[in-house]
Amino acid sequence: MSENKNQRDCTKTKKRESRSCVSYKCSPFNTMTDVLRHRPGWVEVKNDGEWDFNWCDVAGLRENFDQCYMKEHMRINHFPNHYELSHKNLMVKNLKRYQRNLERDTCRLEASKCDFFPSTFALPSEYHLFLEEFKRNPGSIWIMKPVAKSQGKGIFLFKKLKDMDWKKDRTRSEEQKDATQEENYVVQRYIEKPYLINGRKFDLRVYVLVTSYVPLKAWLYRDGFARISNTRFSLSSIDDKYMHLTNVAIQKAAPDYDPEKGCKWQMQQLRRYLTAKNGRDVVEILFKEMDNIFVSSLLSVQKVIINDKHCFELYGYDILLDQNLKPWLIEVNASPSHTASSQEDYEMKYRLLEDTLNVVDMEGRLTGKEKRVGGFDLMWNDGPVYVENADLETFSISGYTANTHLGCMNDREKQLRQLLKPFPGQKKM
DSSP states (O other), rough: HHHHHHHHHHTTTTTSSSSSSSEEEEEOOHHHHHHHHHHHEEOOOTTTTSSSEEEEEGGHHHHHHHHOOOTTTOOSSTTTTTTTHHSHHHHHHHHHHHHHOOOOOSOOOHHHOOSSSEEEEOOOOOOHHHHHHHSSTOOOOOEEETTTTTTTTTTTEEESSGGGOTOOOOOHHHHHHGOOOOOGGEEEEOOHHHHBEEEEEEEEEEEEEEEETTTTEEEEEEEEEEEEEEOOOOOOOSSSSHHOOOOOOHHHHTTOTTTTTTSSEEHHHHHHHHHHOHHHHHHHHHHHHHHHHHHHHHHHTTTSSSSOOBOEEEEEEEEETTTTOOOEEEEESSSSSOOOSSHHHHHHHHHHHHHHHHHHHTTOOOOOOOOOTTTTEEESSEEEEBOSSSOOTSSSSSTEEEEETTTTTOOOHHHHHHHHHOOOOOOOO
16 A cells, blocks of 8 residues: 555646556445446555545545545545535525526526426425415425435425425434424425326436536536336326336335336437437437536536535436426436446446546546547536537537537447557556
8 A cells, every 4th residue: 555655646746647556435336336446557445544536425525525635636526515406405596596697697588598497495494485386376286305315215296285294204213303304395396297108207317527616617428317107107196106206216116116127218218219209300409408407507506616626526417308398407416326227227327437437537548628538528618518510400500519419329438449548558448
């Protein structure tokens, strides 16, 4: 370990100098652990060891920031106040403020581009506003969500006020209920007419990597997946969580869940399906609107996120499509699950995490001017990123098109072979 430390100290002062050995620390993350252990030249350290790279969950973030002085070259996988985007109440608060600022500083047309999240209220602080909206829309369905939980925990639907109780945390034991906070929930208008696949509801999981907030630099991953409900959709029963909640953790518990079949479609398969059903032009508009969601949501928190040069963030965006193929932002996850539900899912997430490390570039193999690294396309670099476009039928600006290719072919291995130079003695990819 001392030899590795000496080698690290010799190389840390030069930002782009190649590093043949990187020490890392990682919580048990299944797929991520596999990626790190198979990465050439990376060495795992014990809890008290000095690390170059730390992949931790959000619970361990404060401990690492408060108790560790990070040297110039060190990187960690969360920004200090990531929750400004990943907590449901703060996400909506920041988006509403961003929308108001656009109305004030530009025009209503620009502000209308932020009309991609359902009507949402934080409880109990905005209860009176919710009540007014509730009375204006009798018979509407609403959904209650804990602000900081994932995997569908604590979520329920309701149509009557008597069925709504944000003080009741349905995921806690009786002994824990006295610690429940009223502010833990948001109430949100339920999308009652979602786009269906074979009569079943689904949502999308899309991955966005932010390597800097000042200036904003964000990458969009080409792969992702649709999570499909195991039960045919109907509004006749709003208590059936297997029908209305598409989280994999929920669907796997369904009585008729088939682990061989699973409940996911890869993003390329979904894009082909949507194109066959709706036509290329309609799907191009849909994916362009999703690009707007990713960029606008990041811009909405740009001024409040603590931009630490040691930090990066791999977000998992959850997007729902309605029957008109309008995309809605449901939530953003700062620690999206990397646990695989099938071999295909494992391989996709392995590539995703491996390419995350390629973009973060602890080894110093990139120039910093790349617009693509593996499956990641640079979509924003202090402004929109464009590439030359030979097909002028797609959305373009003077022969250039936005550098986003969600659901498109991902020839990542060929691209990485051309991009990444191996270290002396290291085998090519």
